[in-house]
Structure formats: structure tokens, C-alpha cells
Amino acid sequence: MKILHISDLHFPKKLSLFSLRGKAIVGYLSYRLRRKSKHPLVLIAAMVNAISKLEYDALIISGDLTNVSHPGEFENAKEILKPLLTDKTFLIPGNHDRYQKRAIGPSPLFEKTFGEWIGTSLDPNSYIRSKKIGGKLFIGWDSNFAVPRITANGYVAPEIIEKTTSSVKEPYILVCHHPLWNPKTEIESRGHRMLNRSEVVNKLKANPPELYLHGHTHTNWIKLPGPKAPFAIVNSASSTRLSDRSHECGFHMIEIGKSTSYRRFIYSEDKFIETNPIFYEESEGVI
Incomplete structure (x- = not known):
């Protein structure tokens, strides 16, 4: 099975400051200026264009399609992704898609816009989404929450981890926005x-995924399976960002x-080209 993984798209959308409130004003100005x-x-x-020409069985998008979770940004993201949104697509939200409380409820903007591609719920009280693509099971978590201050922390409640490990009875791939491991x-x-990622890794050992796909940190890496996290951890963030000294971008x-x-x-030079993946052993980073 071929899985194409992209993340942290942060699609640009010009917004009126009068349509923003709270920390979204600061966040939007930071985006526009920096x-x-x-x-x-x-x-x-x-x-x-590059993805449209590649052969793949599943397209996974691990969050941050927007910048400040404005309604106009969601519609803009959907329009840009329209050529790629098929029954092979599976999305989960990132912290920027939950940037404001009005993006969360009572009618969450992410779910409202992308409901066709987020799979089915495994729990009425928690965000645990499931979708089978080409015979492979994908599980999606939402590690994000809207807070009034400018932070980007994540958290996955213990009951979500336990519900996942106990209810999933076949090999699966886990998709979540925040990393569980970082290079040093x-x-x-x-x-x-993510505030409790050590707890997440420990509880996942009861039924570990084949892969953990995430974004959030705007660079690329692959952590190979190790003694603490016995599964590969793949970061494809940011897939729409220019690389520089501090960010190895792509998908x-x-x-x-x-x-x-x-x-x-x-x-590179107005197109996407293939290059070498960046591999790490678990001991080269931290959980």
C-alpha cells in the first residue's frame, strides 16, 4: 500500500481584521508579517500538481490547513484541495484549525467543512475517527484545544488512548497533529x-500502531521503531513551506x-522532486 502524507499546509487567505477577535488578531498579523x-x-x-501525478492508495493530511481557523480559511482550504479530496483522503485537525473557540462548537468548522473525509466516530464523547482505505485502517486523534493565550500545546486524554488500543482489533495507522518524539x-x-506524550507512548504499547503520522513541527523526519516507541514516527510538516537552514520541508x-x-x-526550482528521506534512530531524540 502506498500512503502519501502531507501536513501543515497553512493555506493563505486575506482576512479583514474586523472579522477577527481575541488572539486571532495577533495570530493573523504574525502570519501576514512573518x-x-x-x-x-x-x-x-x-x-x-505533483500529488495529482503520483500513484498512491491513501492521502493523509495531519492538520493545520488554516492559520487562525477563520470560516473563510476553511472554505479556501477546501477549494485548494478540491482536486485531491477523494474517498482515498483522510484528514485530522491541527492546532491552527482549532485556534479559536468558535471553530470548535457547537458546529465545529473543521468537521463542517471536511466531514466527508474525516471518517466515522468510534466514540460519541471523544474525537477518535476511523477510516478504512484500500483495506488499511487509519485512526485519527485530535490533540488540539483552543486556549485564549498564544500557545500551541497538545494533549490526548488517557481514555482516548485506552479506547483506541482496546477497541482496534487489526493493524492500524495512527494520525495525530503533535509529535511524540523529536530529534535532539x-x-x-x-x-x-504535546503535554503528555510520554503517557501516550507508554499506553500505545498495549496495541501499537504500524505508523504514527504527524505534523506541527515544520520540518521532515522519520524516527525508526525503537524500544520506547516500537513504531515508526513520520513528520511531513510543512508540505507547503519553503525550506531553509532550520526547516527541511516536503512530504x-x-x-x-x-x-x-x-x-x-x-x-526545488518551481517543482517537487524526490530526495533522500531523513532517518533517525530513537536514541537520537527524545520522547
């Missing part, structure tokens, strides 16, 4: 990381068969 130029439209178009050169700040194609192989694609 980050907009790093996600050029030509790169976004090149990504959609990419340690996250206290205001950016991955993962092929699962008798063994697992990885391909990585990066933006």
Missing part, C-alpha cells in the same frame, strides 16, 4: 509540545508491504 512569504502560492500549486536538534518549547510517500519503504519529495 510567515506568509514562506508559503508562496506557486509552491502550493506545485504541491497539488528539534526540541519543542514548553508552549508548543513523504510510504509504501507498506512485507517491509516499509519511504520516499521524500521537496520543492
Whole structure:
């Protein structure tokens, strides 16, 4: 099976400041002044074009399609992704898709916009989504929550982990926005990381996934299975960002068969080209 994994798309959308409130004003100004130029439209178009030409069985998007979870941003993201939104697509939200409380309820904007591609719920009280694509089971978690201050922390409640490990009875791939492991050169700040990721990793040992796909940290890596996390952890963030000294951007194609192989694609000279994946042993980073 060929799995194409993209993340942290942060599609640009011009918004009126009068349509924003609270921390969304600060977040949007930060995006316009600091980050907009790093996600050029030509790169976004090149990504959609490249994916349209690749052969794959499943397309996984691990969150952050928007910047401040404005209603207009969701519709814009859906329009840009329209050529790629098929029955082979599975999405989960990122922290920027839950940036404001009005994006969460009572009619969550992410679910309202992308409900056709987020799978079915395994629990009426928790975000545990399930979708089978090409015979492979994908499970999606929402590790995000809207807070009034400018932070980007994640959290997965113990009951969600336990419900997943106890109810899933076949090999599965887990998709969540926040990392469970970082290379020592990419340690996250206290205001950016998943707050209980050690607990998540420990509880997942009861029924570990084949792969853990995530985004959030805007660079690419693959952590190979290790003694603490006996599964590969793949980061494809950000797939629409220009690479620089601190960010190795792009996306991955993962092929699962008798063994697992990885391909990585990066933006170079107005198109996406294939390059070498970045592999780490578990001991080269931290949970």
C-alpha cells in the first residue's frame, strides 16, 4: 500500500481584521508579517500538481490547513484541495484549525467543512475517527484545544488512548497533529509540545500502531521503531513551506508491504522532486 502524507499546509487567505477577535488578531498579523512569504502560492500549486501525478492508495493530511481557523480559511482550504479530496483522503485537525473557540462548537468548522473525509466516530464523547482505505485502517486523534493565550500545546486524554488500543482489533495507522518524539536538534518549547506524550507512548504499547503520522513541527523526519516507541514516527510538516537552514520541508510517500519503504519529495526550482528521506534512530531524540 502506498500512503502519501502531507501536513501543515497553512493555506493563505486575506482576512479583514474586523472579522477577527481575541488572539486571532495577533495570530493573523504574525502570519501576514512573518510567515506568509514562506508559503508562496506557486509552491502550493506545485504541491497539488505533483500529488495529482503520483500513484498512491491513501492521502493523509495531519492538520493545520488554516492559520487562525477563520470560516473563510476553511472554505479556501477546501477549494485548494478540491482536486485531491477523494474517498482515498483522510484528514485530522491541527492546532491552527482549532485556534479559536468558535471553530470548535457547537458546529465545529473543521468537521463542517471536511466531514466527508474525516471518517466515522468510534466514540460519541471523544474525537477518535476511523477510516478504512484500500483495506488499511487509519485512526485519527485530535490533540488540539483552543486556549485564549498564544500557545500551541497538545494533549490526548488517557481514555482516548485506552479506547483506541482496546477497541482496534487489526493493524492500524495512527494520525495525530503533535509529535511524540523529536530529534535532539528539534526540541519543542514548553508552549508548543504535546503535554503528555510520554503517557501516550507508554499506553500505545498495549496495541501499537504500524505508523504514527504527524505534523506541527515544520520540518521532515522519520524516527525508526525503537524500544520506547516500537513504531515508526513520520513528520511531513510543512508540505507547503519553503525550506531553509532550520526547516527541511516536503512530504513523504510510504509504501507498506512485507517491509516499509519511504520516499521524500521537496520543492526545488518551481517543482517537487524526490530526495533522500531523513532517518533517525530513537536514541537520537527524545520522547
